[in-house]
Amino acid sequence: MRSAYTVEAVRHAEAQLMARLPEGALMQRAAAGLAAACARVLGRVYGARVVLLVGSGANGGDALFAGARLARRGAGVTAVPLAPGRTHPAGLAALLKAGGAVAEDPFDALAGADLVVDGITGIGGHGGLRPDAVPLARAARGSNAVVVAVDLPSGVEADTGEVPGEALRADLTVTFGTHKPALLVDPAREYAGAVHLVDIGLGGELPSVPALEALQHADVARMLPLPAAESDKYRRGVVGVVAGSARYPGAAVLAVAGALRGGAGAVRYVGPGAAAVIARFPECLVSTGRPGEAGRVQSWVVGPGIGEMREGVREVLASDVPVLVDADGLRLLEASEVRDRTAPTLLTPHAGEAAALLGCAREEVEAGRLAAARELAARYGATVLLKGSTTLVAAPDGGRSPVRVNPMGTPWLATAGSGDVLSGLAGSLLAAGLGARDAGSAAAYLHGLAARLASARGVPLTAQEVAAALPAAWRGVRDPHGDEPPEPDRP
Numbered sequence: 001m002r003s004a005y006t007v008e009a010v011r012h013a014e015a016q017l018m019a020r021l022p023e024g025a026l027m028q029r030a031a032a033g034l035a036a037a038c039a040r041v042l043g044r045v046y047g048a049r050v051v052l053l054v055g056s057g058a059n060g061g062d063a064l065f066a067g068a069r070l071a072r073r074g075a076g077v078t079a080v081p082l083a084p085g086r087t088h089p090a091g092l093a094a095l096l097k098a099g100g101a102v103a104e105d106p107f108d109a110l111a112g113a114d115l116v117v118d119g120i121t122g123i124g125g126h127g128g129l130r131p132d133a134v135p136l137a138r139a140a141r142g143s144n145a146v147v148v149a150v151d152l153p154s155g156v157e158a159d160t161g162e163v164p165g166e167a168l169r170a171d172l173t174v175t176f177g178t179h180k181p182a183l184l185v186d187p188a189r190e191y192a193g194a195v196h197l198v199d200i201g202l203g204g205e206l207p208s209v210p211a212l213e214a215l216q217h218a219d220v221a222r223m224l225p226l227p228a229a230e231s232d233k234y235r236r237g238v239v240g241v242v243a244g245s246a247r248y249p250g251a252a253v254l255a256v257a258g259a260l261r262g263g264a265g266a267v268r269y270v271g272p273g274a275a276a277v278i279a280r281f282p283e284c285l286v287s288t289g290r291p292g293e294a295g296r297v298q299s300w301v302v303g304p305g306i307g308e309m310r311e312g313v314r315e316v317l318a319s320d321v322p323v324l325v326d327a328d329g330l331r332l333l334e335a336s337e338v339r340d341r342t343a344p345t346l347l348t349p350h351a352g353e354a355a356a357l358l359g360c361a362r363e364e365v366e367a368g369r370l371a372a373a374r375e376l377a378a379r380y381g382a383t384v385l386l387k388g389s390t391t392l393v394a395a396p397d398g399g400r401s402p403v404r405v406n407p408m409g410t411p412w413l414a415t416a417g418s419g420d421v422l423s424g425l426a427g428s429l430l431a432a433g434l435g436a437r438d439a440g441s442a443a444a445y446l447h448g449l450a451a452r453l454a455s456a457r458g459v460p461l462t463a464q465e466v467a468a469a470l471p472a473a474w475r476g477v478r479d480p481h482g483d484e485p486p487e488p489d490r491p
């Protein structure tokens with residue numbers, strides 16, 4: 001599990017740790033880790049041209065001390081102070097002593113740089129890059145240099161992942177002590193590039209519950225249901241799927257395809273797509289009547305492609321088993337039907353659907369994904385899986401449990417019907433006994449991994465292929481020696 005902590009938690013932990021250490025020791029740990037990462041990026045430090053963008057806080061101090069270390073190894077290091085007179089004094093002195101200099105012409109320096117270190121702001125920055133920093137950030141990005149951000153790419157909001165103005169785009173972010181939410185949540189995450197975490201000894205001082213967590217293979221493997229010797233199909237759970245319509249029969253097939261690969265013992269399909277479903281999946285139990293007449297299930301999935309089937313949504317929400325609501329179902333539900341439920345509810349909107357549920361603009365959700373997921377969960381008393389480039393899963397417990405961030409996406413997943421597969425898969429995990437937060441986050445992970453496997457080496461994929469790759473994804477997370485596939489290339 002990777003976790004991220006808020007600025008408040010980081011500052012508190014830092015204060016505890018600093019009280020036991022000699023002055024400046026933490027910054028030296030940070031600078032040493034940063035310099036080592038820069039040296040790895042450069043390959044050859046001697047003779048490399050390094051430019052430091054230095055703000056007025058300790059983030060600039062980190063950059064200066066790291067620059068001093070690189071200068072001692074023979075790099076030509078120049079600093080561009082953004083707030084002259086308020087530059088970290090000890091850091092600047094160390095750089096000058098090591099043979100570094102203050103850049104005479106910042107733009108000239110940036111144009112010839114091999115490496116730019118962004119020490120404008122870290123966890124103390126707010127409000128996006130200030131006007132004087134914008135042309136420098138753009139020049140850094142426009143040069144041939146590798147851009148390494150210190151702790152965070154400057155201009156992003158550490159706690160929310162929002163990017164209120166311009167921000168610096170890094171190739172690599174070297175962060176200290178713990179991830180910050182902005183390194184995991186879009187839009188900020190996009191600015192960070194690859195993220196390298198440097199241990200500065202903060203671990204023991206951080207609270208036990210982080211703000212955010214991102215699952216890894218082993219975490220998902222532990223959650224997945226395994227049939228025991230005495231299991232039968234009913235004990236493994238039956239998932240009911242209410243999806244598809246005469247107009248959208250494909251949604252029924254895709255949701256069932258996901259559900260069949262989610263670990264439940266049986267899938268019961270109810271609705272007008274029964275003929276299409278049974279033709280494709282003879283292993284599925286089908287009926288064309290109402291959900292309430294279909295027989296016992298341990299969870300329901302309702303919504304993909306159901307058009308105007310309001311009655312089906314109402315009936316399913318009135319049941320006493322876990323319910324996943326997606327797509328059309330989100331449009332048709334009444335808030336009170338969700339809030340009044342006693343069994344768990346998992347809502348799976350994309351940004352547009354979340355905006356409709358919150359009564360705001362889609363852009364607002366996209367700009368503040370973390371806040372939107374939390375707000376939806378609180379308002380509806382439901383677990384919310386907010387789909388997108390970084391899918392988030394928030395529980396309705398007022399922040400007591402960390403929001404889960406799915407690290408396993410791929411832009412290739414933005415393809416018709418892939419959400420239907422996810423709904424079926426997550427509903428199946430609910431039927432198999434996982435809680436809503438685990439079911440949602442494990443499903444998003446497997447779904448993303450399946451998509452990465454199916455689109456390996458940059459091949460466009462279809463929703464059916466995502467479903468077909470789910471067994472390989474299960475195998476992948478269970479393989480103790482399995483490597484997580486690298487972030488895919490952008491299409």
Ligand SMILES: NC(=O)C1=CN([C@@H]2O[C@H](COP(=O)(O)OP(=O)(O)OC[C@H]3O[C@@H](n4cnc5c(N)ncnc54)[C@H](OP(=O)(O)O)[C@@H]3O)[C@@H](O)[C@H]2O)[C@@H](O)CC1
Nearest residue numbers: 014026027030056057058059121122123124125126128151
């Ligand atoms: N604490 C520790 O032990 C350790 C901390 N470490 C490091 O310290 C970093 C935190 O340092 P920090 O607290 O000094 O804040 P920091 O991010 O440098 O920025 C604040 C300064 O920027 C300014 N400013 C604000 N917004 C701005 C904007 N948009 N654009 C431009 N300027 C802006 C604001 O001044 P203002 O101009 O608002 O008066 C203020 O002076 C942390 O991220 C990590 O890198 C590591 O060494 C490990 C040990």
Ligand SMILES: [K+]
Nearest residue numbers: 118121150152
């Ligand atoms: K920075």
